[in-house]
Amino acid sequence: MSIEVSPSPISNTLVDKDAYLTGLLDKVVASKSEGWLQDVRQRAADWVRQSRLPTTRDEEWRFADLSSLREVQFNVETFLPNITPFSLPEANKSCLVFVNGVYAPELSAVSGLPDGVVVSNLANLPGGYDERVRQYLAQASGDREVFTALNTAGMTDAAVVWVGKNVVVETPIYLVFVALGEGRIALPRCLVVAECGSLFSLVEEYTNRRDAENAEGERVYFNNAVTEIWVEENAEVSHTRVECDGAETFHVGKTAVMQARYSRYSCNAVSLGGRFSRHNLEIFQTGEQTETTLNGLTMIKDKQLADTHSVIALNYPHSVSRQLHKCIVGDRAHGVFNGKVFVPKPAQLTDAAQLNRNLLLSSKARVDTKPQLEITADNVKCAHGATVSQLEDDEIFYLQSRGIDANDARNLLINAFAAEIINQIPIPSLRETLTQTVNRF
Numbered sequence: 253m254s255i256e257v258s259p260s261p262i263s264n265t266l267v268d269k270d271a272y273l274t275g276l277l278d279k280v281v282a283s284k285s286e287g288w289l290q291d292v293r294q295r296a297a298d299w300v301r302q303s304r305l306p307t308t309r310d311e312e313w314r315f316a317d318l319s320s321l322r323e324v325q326f327n328v329e330t331f332l333p334n335i336t337p338f339s340l341p342e343a344n345k346s347c348l349v350f351v352n353g354v355y356a357p358e359l360s361a362v363s364g365l366p367d368g369v370v371v372s373n374l375a376n377l378p379g380g381y382d383e384r385v386r387q388y389l390a391q392a393s394g395d396r397e398v399f400t401a402l403n404t405a406g407m408t409d410a411a412v413v414w415v416g417k418n419v420v421v422e423t424p425i426y427l428v429f430v431a432l433g434e435g436r437i438a439l440p441r442c443l444v445v446a447e448c449g450s451l452f453s454l455v456e457e458y459t460n461r462r463d464a465e466n467a468e469g470e471r472v473y474f475n476n477a478v479t480e481i482w483v484e485e486n487a488e489v490s491h492t493r494v495e496c497d498g499a500e501t502f503h504v505g506k507t508a509v510m511q512a513r514y515s516r517y518s519c520n521a522v523s524l525g526g527r528f529s530r531h532n533l534e535i536f537q538t539g540e541q542t543e544t545t546l547n548g549l550t551m552i553k554d555k556q557l558a559d560t561h562s563v564i565a566l567n568y569p570h571s572v573s574r575q576l577h578k579c580i581v582g583d584r585a586h587g588v589f590n591g592k593v594f595v596p597k598p599a600q601l602t603d604a605a606q607l608n609r610n611l612l613l614s615s616k617a618r619v620d621t622k623p624q625l626e627i628t629a630d631n632v633k634c635a636h637g638a639t640v641s642q643l644e645d646d647e648i649f650y651l652q653s654r655g656i657d658a659n660d661a662r663n664l665l666i667n668a669f670a671a672e673i674i675n676q677i678p679i680p681s682l683r684e685t686l687t688q689t690v691n692r693f
Contacts, residue, residue: 270304272322273398277301279328280406280439289407292390296404303398315588315620316530316559321502326437326474328353328406335359335430340455341681343426346371348411351430353438355409364423368416369452371425374409374441385412389443392480392508392536399504403439403478410441413454415487421452424679428457431497434471442479446487446515453490453678454481458505460498460525471498477505481517485539488516492677494686497525499554506532513539513568520677522686523550523558533562537599540568548577549673551693552585553613559588566599575606578673580666580693582613588620595627595634602629606636611669613643663691 277300281293305322306313338349338359345364348371349356355373362371370378377385390404411427429440444454458475475497483489497503503526511517523529535544550558564573579587589608610619623636643665651661670690677683 418449553582
């Protein structure tokens with residue numbers, strides 16, 4: 253069952269062929285698969301051929317100019333360099349790594365997981381899981397959005413996380429997607445299924461860990477990622493998504509979450525890198541009494557653009573959702589936040605709150621924010637808001653009067669602003685790493 257909410261104006265309109273998009277499609281569909289996966293890919297490819305890349309004339313993309321993307325001719329040539337081994341101490345035996353879209357078994361380790369848990373790439377699933385995956389893969393994300401459809405059309409493998417009924421996983425599950433090399437396009441795909449009563453933490457990282465012998469990681473590449481998460485009845489998933497691509501890269505990500513009744517889902521999304529980055533986060537409620545918590549942190553500088561678009565579709569009663577997204581924007585960077593909460597008439601007794609807070613570190617920095625509530629239910633508690641501010645001279649002066657120099661005072665205030673989000677991440681080593689990143693900002 254595929255569920256979509258408020259497609260963009262270009263989603264269901266046939267348009268003249270986009271030569272650049274068609275060129276990308278022809279490259280990513282070069283390889284063939286068999287059976288049901290090929291059928292899924294073909295349907296997505298057919299739709300892409302009738303579509304075009306969005307422009308600033310499209311409402312959902314009016315602050316996100318993709319013209320610089322069109323200047324690069326990407327390829328999908330396989331490139332597997334020697335890279336620095338990955339480490340997250342809490343997940344040293346529950347880690348799955350993909351490099352340029354190719355599963356890297358030599359960097360992966362999944363021996364520390366309990367019975368009832370499968371963490372694997374699509375090609376190496378245990379017996380019996382192929383049919384199960386077929387019922388979920390490409391069903392939640394919706395292929396009526398051009399980048400999602402492009403990912404589906406080029407999908408040859410995927411990371412699969414399947415946690416069985418009533419299974420509690422003590423260690424975090426760590427998924428790493430590395431993109432390296434000049435002019436490459438990577439299509440990371442991830443499917444997560446939390447069966448009834450299960451509980452676990454998931455860390456999803458997109459990175460450009462450098463080649464051990466050169467600086468390939470700083471080259472131009474395009475990460476077009478899609479993650480589908482199914483949270484079944486009374487299950488709980490804590491999801492941390494970290495995007496730290498290189499300074500010259502493009503990143504477009506989709507996270508689509510289906511929440512069944514009594515389920516709990518939290519997401520801590522951190523965006524740090526890329527010339528252009530966009531995260532589409534969509535939550536679809538499929539049963540009553542769900543709990544949803546979305547925390548986001550964007551940190552950009554130079555001429556970076558980071559765009560977060562979120563949708564929370566609350567279709568049943570007695571749900572609770574909380575969203576806090578923070579942006580720290582320096583130099584000439586541009587941050588964008590557009591959050592939508594839909595509360596139709598059946599969703600009575602909903603309690604939803606949304607807040608976007610922005611900190612500008614330069615007179616040239618820019619933020620466009622648009623929190624939205626669309627409510628037709630008449631017995632709800634909903635609120636939203638946005639703030640844009642700069643570092644206060646009085647606060648810096650106060651810290652200086654206590655013996656702290658101006659630069660340290662500035663860093664202390666920035667750290668305090670970011671800490672509200674970072675402290676929600678349940679992985680101690682990751683919190684420490686991100687805190688160090690903020691200190692160097």
